[in-house]
Amino acid sequence: AQSVTQLGSHVSVSEGALVLLRCNYSSSVPPYLFWYVQYPNQGLQLLLKYTSAATLVKGINGFEAEFKKSETSFHLTKPSAHMSDAAEYFCASSSGGSYIPTFGRGTSLIVHP
């Protein structure tokens, strides 16, 4: 069975600071990994995904994530936070032919001026 753990339900950063949101997965087979973002009063939208090509994945709005098999991690980063990055972020995994993704509990990113 797969599981996804997001460390920290809330992360607070200052505008211009590095954003680091942590995600660890457990899977018995090579996973597909996703980061989604949910802006206030909206549905989730895809930020980026890893599907076993390059381990460093670039997404929208300057975000990127690195797949590290040895650490079973897929942390999300952005060099410089903007106020508009304030949102809920979800990490998810699926594998093989499984249609069914497993979501983490989400991390709320708070950006201070």
Added chain:
Amino acid sequence: EAQVTQNPRYLITVTGKKLTVTCSQNMNHEYMSWYRQDPGLGLRQIYYSMNVEVTDKGDVPEGYKVSRKEKRNFPLILESPSPNQTSLYFCASSGGEGRNEQFFGPGTRLTVL
């Protein structure tokens, strides 16, 4: 435009009054699912469907029903709503392989009094 639509977006009802939340996608996706989102609990899957006439329970199916008579539609039915079903509900669809991301609807905020 590729999208998942949900209706209504907001609904206030009373205990025991049957309701249906509609979900429709225009991407010819095989896989559709329903989630509820509650503070501190992240996304929890209610039901999913891998194709027409094929549905299965997710993590929290009690008190809900679904049907998949057509590929594009996947309504969520609450036959006798209770206050503990007050939540934010999301419909999602996917192309049906593990590598494919989920497309989410805008959400339905349900309040049961």
